Amino acid sequence: MPARYRILLSPAEQQQLKDIIHQNNIAKHKRIHAQVILALDENGSKLTELQVSQTCGVTTKTVQRTRKRCVLEGLEVAVNSKRNGIARPRKLQGVQQASNSR
Numbered sequence: 001m002p003a004r005y006r007i008l009l010s011p012a013e014q015q016q017l018k019d020i021i022h023q024n025n026i027a028k029h030k031r032i033h034a035q036v037i038l039a040l041d042e043n044g045s046k047l048t049e050l051q052v053s054q055t056c057g058v059t060t061k062t063v064q065r066t067r068k069r070c071v072l073e074g075l076e077v078a079v080n081s082k083r084n085g086i087a088r089p090r091k092l093q094g095v096q097q098a099s100n101s102r
Contacts (some may be wrong), residue, residue: 005071014076032056033079036066055061065098 009017020026020034039045039052049067053060070078095099 005067029082030079033066036063037070037095040067
């Protein structure tokens with residue numbers, strides 16, 4: 001089945017991602033997202049999402065999310081954005097946790 005979100009990077013975009021990857025003072029999530037997008041580029045290597053996830057050390061869900069964000073929202077947003085802060089609600093609140101730990 002062909003990929004729904006196809007990433008086709010220009011040479012300038014590829015160079016921009018390579019520059020991000022090779023910077024010293026860059027956030028880890030930015031470097032990883034740049035590596036994922038560069039690996040998913042259809043003008044370059046033909047890696048599957050599983051191969052990209054194993055190569056970059058992330059889950060396939062991260063690869064899928066990064067691919068989708070790159071296509072729908074653009075390269076800058078995909079590289080610079082962290083995961084949104086929506087998380088599961090805590091099972092125990094601070095007071096409950098303190099009373100349960102005794």
